[in-house]
Amino acid sequence: MSPNALCFGDEFPAAGAPCFVQVDTGGLTIAFESDEGDGVREATQFSALTVSAGGIDHDHLVVKWNNIRGERTLYLKNPDVIRAFREAVPDHLDAPLAQVAERVRQVRQRRRLVWGIVGGAILSSVLGLWLGSDILVEVAVSRIPVEWEQKLGESAYRDFLTHQDVVKEGPAVAAVEEMTHRLTEQIQNNPYSFQVTVVKSDVINAFALPGGYVVVFTGLMKKAENGEEVAGVLSHELNHVLQRHGLERIVKSVGLLTAVAIVFGNQQGLIGMMKQLGIELLTLKFGREQETEADLKGLELLQRAKIDPSGMIRFFERLSEKGEGRMEWLSTHPMSAARAERLKGELAALPKTLPVPFTFDWKQVQASLGSQPVAVP
Amino acid sequence: MKSEILYPGAFPMVRVELAAGENIKAESGAMVACSPTIDIESKMEGGFLGALSRKFLTGEKFFFQTLRASRGPGEALLAPTVPGEIAILELDGVNEYMVQKDGFLAGADAIVIESQMQSMSRGLLGGEGFFILKISGKGMLVLNSFGAIHKIELKPNQEYIVDNSHLVAWSTTTSYNIEKATSGWVASFTSGEGFVCRFRGPGLVYIQSRNPGSFGAWIRQFIPVSE
Ligand SMILES: [Zn+2]
Numbered sequence: 001m002s003p004n005a006l007c008f009g010d011e012f013p014a015a016g017a018p019c020f021v022q023v024d025t026g027g028l029t030i031a032f033e034s035d036e037g038d039g040v041r042e043a044t045q046f047s048a049l050t051v052s053a054g055g056i057d058h059d060h061l062v063v064k065w066n067n068i069r070g071e072r073t074l075y076l077k078n079p080d081v082i083r084a085f086r087e088a089v090p091d092h093l094d095a096p097l098a099q100v101a102e103r104v105r106q107v108r109q110r111r112r113l114v115w116g117i118v119g120g121a122i123l124s125s126v127l128g129l130w131l132g133s134d135i136l137v138e139v140a141v142s143r144i145p146v147e148w149e150q151k152l153g154e155s156a157y158r159d160f161l162t163h164q165d166v167v168k169e170g171p172a173v174a175a176v177e178e179m180t181h182r183l184t185e186q187i188q189n190n191p192y193s194f195q196v197t198v199v200k201s202d203v204i205n206a207f208a209l210p211g212g213y214v215v216v217f218t219g220l221m222k223k224a225e226n227g228e229e230v231a232g233v234l235s236h237e238l239n240h241v242l243q244r245h246g247l248e249r250i251v252k253s254v255g256l257l258t259a260v261a262i263v264f265g266n267q268q269g270l271i272g273m274m275k276q277l278g279i280e281l282l283t284l285k286f287g288r289e290q291e292t293e294a295d296l297k298g299l300e301l302l303q304r305a306k307i308d309p310s311g312m313i314r315f316f317e318r319l320s321e322k323g324e325g326r327m328e329w330l331s332t333h334p335m336s337a338a339r340a341e342r343l344k345g346e347l348a349a350l351p352k353t354l355p356v357p358f359t360f361d362w363k364q365v366q367a368s369l370g371s372q373p374v375a376v377p
Numbered sequence: 378m379k380s381e382i383l384y385p386g387a388f389p390m391v392r393v394e395l396a397a398g399e400n401i402k403a404e405s406g407a408m409v410a411c412s413p414t415i416d417i418e419s420k421m422e423g424g425f426l427g428a429l430s431r432k433f434l435t436g437e438k439f440f441f442q443t444l445r446a447s448r449g450p451g452e453a454l455l456a457p458t459v460p461g462e463i464a465i466l467e468l469d470g471v472n473e474y475m476v477q478k479d480g481f482l483a484g485a486d487a488i489v490i491e492s493q494m495q496s497m498s499r500g501l502l503g504g505e506g507f508f509i510l511k512i513s514g515k516g517m518l519v520l521n522s523f524g525a526i527h528k529i530e531l532k533p534n535q536e537y538i539v540d541n542s543h544l545v546a547w548s549t550t551t552s553y554n555i556e557k558a559t560s561g562w563v564a565s566f567t568s569g570e571g572f573v574c575r576f577r578g579p580g581l582v583y584i585q586s587r588n589p590g591s592f593g594a595w596i597r598q599f600i601p602v603s604e
Contacts, residue, residue: 002470003469003470003471004471005471006471006472006550008533008550008578008579010532013530014530014532014578014579015472015530015548015581016472016548016550016579016580018472054550055550055551055552056547056549056550056552056553057549060549060550071533073579075550075579077471078471
């Protein structure tokens, strides 16, 4: 008789004792295998039993009772035994058994669904390769809900900030808040609630995570000659978020297959895949087209917010002129004269508006950061 | 079929003796040496979709090899790629194990290997990836680990917390929840180790004493980067 269940109890090994369960009219008989031919038998009444679902997929029927040797826990998976058990048990076990059956049915259904998704994904990635993958990436990105994007960005953001010296209040924070407010109120149908944090560090950098989490380093603020320059960088970063550039990169890196899986409704799979491939959100580099898009959309946003866009251009120009200092923004944002030139051209094409200055005094903001403004020749 | 672990410790091999006509499944690339009576067939386990899913989603295990003693009795020597211990488990038809994709080295012909998709939250957060192997059936199962292999025995409802990158295999009678690691467990979000598994018995959990991801990161610092 080959075993059809595992029995757990104090004297059994932790992996469980293989046993043969037989369902009788009044209860269960459990025969344990033994090396000396005739095995040990135990019997129990239905009235002594409690049942639940258990195991890694909750698809085992777990039956518990107590006898003189202590607690017994039986893990049943064999469909024949489970069927026989269901038919024989008295009423008091009906309700819990029905719950277990429902749970097992759900697990099976989910598995079918999941494989359906995978099958569909494989099929359509072949199709996707044929039709062009960029469209697919775009469709996949557009299917990812903003809340999910926020969850992803927020965990990276919080984790990053716990290791940083955050500037919590003062003129620098007030200034950045004013810039953010001026910019974000010009965004139509904005699904993001942007959070901008000032972090004390000499690196000349700022970055945006998917979901609208932005970090500006004090090094960047010290380097800038006026608020408009910082606002320019901020506007650029906000547009990386608005255009969902981070997600596009992630979807591209994890591959077409995942992109298709996302289109087919499995958005959450992405995080798992990302972790597997070791993509690090904080070091995500954008593509050249994405940078250009963030520049141009950033410029338009500045214009709408009545913030002088020449600050942005000027800052880019200065960054491209010299490589001194730890220009971290440069490592993710290769500056070229061409980039500033393109923006100049674009700006000339936009309708002229009269800029409205910020309410803060930039020299004061910089003084609050603890060092003299960097003199720029 | 008889099997024996040679050179137990960091650099072991398994010797499997096959009677005429017997065969064994082995991870592709596990074969070190064999008698001339043994034929190697590459075979997809679990049909087309199963093989595809393994290829795409759990790494290279597109094919398992079948080593068959078709021309008389013989033996085969098998070894894993990474340094680490080997454990041999005997499946009796009722106990089943979930095995992390790199943990499978070989198994008797009568064991059944399925690629299984983790539930969303597990695949999402667990380091073992979206697909793992579910191994059932009857006969020998050979696991390999990175570092030493350690067995944790859990009584019913007994709990144990494991860093998910150290998991090798676990009984299907266990259940687990993924939890965010508290600060003591983890360096940073980006190290990819932010989660631990809280296992609940009954059953066995096999863990490895080294974390492949951390080891890779440690190695990388010595590799000169060319710009
Ligand atoms: Zn950028």
